[in-house]
Amino acid sequence: xxxxxxxxKANRNHSLLYEPIFITSDDTHMDVMTDKGPLLxxxxxxxxxxxxxxxxxxxxxxxxxxxxxxxxxxxxxxxxETNKVIRRFLSSFQSKIDSHLKRNNVKHKCPVRHIIAxxxxxxxxxxxxxxxxxxxxxxxxxxxxxxxxxxNNFLRIADAWASALEISPTEAGKRVQCTRKKIGCTFYRLxxxxxxxxxxEAFYRMSYFCKAHTKVxxxxxxGLLTSNK
Numbered sequence: 001x002x003x004x005x006x007x008x009k010a011n012r013n014h015s016l017l018y019e020p021i022f023i024t025s026d027d028t029h030m031d032v033m034t035d036k037g038p039l040l041x042x043x044x045x046x047x048x049x050x051x052x053x054x055x056x057x058x059x060x061x062x063x064x065x066x067x068x069x070x071x072x073x074x075x076x077x078x079x080x081e082t083n084k085v086i087r088r089f090l091s092s093f094q095s096k097i098d099s100h101l102k103r104n105n106v107k108h109k110c111p112v113r114h115i116i117a118x119x120x121x122x123x124x125x126x127x128x129x130x131x132x133x134x135x136x137x138x139x140x141x142x143x144x145x146x147x148x149x150x151x152n153n154f155l156r157i158a159d160a161w162a163s164a165l166e167i168s169p170t171e172a173g174k175r176v177q178c179t180r181k182k183i184g185c186t187f188y189r190l191x192x193x194x195x196x197x198x199x200x201e202a203f204y205r206m207s208y209f210c211k212a213h214t215k216v217x218x219x220x221x222x223g224l225l226t227s228n229k
Contacts, residue, residue, distance in 0.1 A: 004018055004038070006156050006169065008040070008212055014040050014042060014212070015040075015041055015042075015046070016038040016039070016040070016041075017032070017034070017039045017040070017041050018034060019034065020032055020033075020034050020036050022039070022041065022044045022048075022119070022207070024044075024045060024048050024180040025048075027043060027082075028048075028199065029198060030048070030201075030203050030204075031043075031118065031204050031205045031207075032044065032203075032204060032207035032210075033200045033204055033205075033208050033211075036211050036213060037211050037212060038211070038212050039207060039210045039211055039212065040210050040211075040212055040223075040224075041216075043209065043210035043224040044207060044210045045196070045227045046115075046133075046224060047105070047115045047203070047206045047207075047226060048203065049210065049226070050113050050114070050115050050204070050226050050227055051134070051190075051199065051203060051206075052132040053113065053227075053229070054062060054113050054190075055119060055190060055196070055199075056138060057111075057136075058108075058136045058138060059137075059138075059192050060136070060137030060138050060189070060190065060191055060192070061134055061135070061136070061137045061189075061190040062133075062134070062137045062140045062141065062142070062187060062188075062189060062190075063132055063133070063134050063135075063187060063188040063189075063190065063198075064094075064131075064132065064133045064135065064137045064143050064153060064157070064186075064187050065131070065132050065187065065188070065202075065205060066131055066157065066176055066177060066186070067127045067128060067129065067130055067131065067176075067177035067179060068086075068089070068128065068129040068131055068161055068175060068176060069129075069175040069177060070126055070127065070128070070165070070175065071165070071167065071171055071172075071174070071175055073084055073121050074165075074167055074171065076165055076166070076167070077165065077166055080165060081224065082127065083118060083225060085164050085165065086116055086118070086129060086164070086166035086225060088163065089160050089161055089163070089164040090114060090160075092159070092160035092164060093112060093133070093157060093160035093162040094111075094112045096156040096159060096160060097110050097112055097135070097156065098110075100151065100156075101139060104195070106139055106168060108136050108138045108139040109136065110135055110136040110139045110140070111136075111227075111229050112133055112134070112135060112227075113132070113133070113134040113135075113227040113229065114131070114132065114133055114225065114226065114227045115131075115132040115134075115206055115209060115224070115225075115226050115227075116129055116130065116131050116132070116209075116223075116224070116225040116226075117129065117130040117208075117209035117210070117215075117223065117224050117225075118215075118216075118222070118223055118225065119214040119215060119217075119223075120214055120216050121214075122214065130208065130209050132202075132205075132206055132209075133157075135153075137174070137189060137190065137191065140153060141189070141207065142187060143186075143187040146173055146176075148160070154171075155169075155173070157176055158172045158173035158176050159172070161173075161175060161176060186205070188201065188202040190202065209224060210224065
């Protein structure tokens with residue numbers, strides 16, 4: 001019989017989940033991804049809370065899923081490998097969202113909620129970030145693509161990453177990695193009209209963020225960053 005520790009060796013505060021079902025604090029049963037190893041239930045609950053807050057606030061929610069990577073061979077800020085770079089990215093992206101809404105006289109408010117996993121590459125030993133941004137689905141309907149000549153959420157993400165890293169938007173756009181499509185990135189629409197049919201899939205994909213493997217503990221960098229609002 002394979003031994004399955006109940007708690008994470010690197011941080012005994014974390015219990016481990018091996019089963020493909022997570023039971024939330026409100027007794028909802030959610031499918032989760034465990035083929036990459038055990039998950040951290042505390043992280044799953046934090047992510048679930050962000051989803052529920054977004055749905056309660058807006059009813060319709062647009063979920064954007066992508067990865068952010070650090071470029072090689074470019075001069076970066078000294079704190080580029082810390083979570084400070086993600087905080088700058090989020091601040092810049094929120095500013096771009098606010099400017100778009102104001103410029104187009106959109107009445108809907110759109111606080112950007114986030115679920116972000118910071119992981120260390122096995123080969124590169126450099127951090128990368130798995131990202132979900134949750135937007136007001138009444139104000140935004142899609143992600144957009146990198147080859148669009150106007151304004152869309154993909155280009156706002158690239159511009160915000162450029163601002164955080166102090167590099168050009170063109171270079172930053174190359175480091176916004178899509179998860180399913182070569183052009184554009186995965187997105188989910190959480191809608192009351194279809195009884196939130198895509199919620200379970202979005203949560204399942206988010207559960208990948210919560211795997212114990214590739215996280216670094218004890219360096220004062222949280223492995224999972226979630227919004228409080």
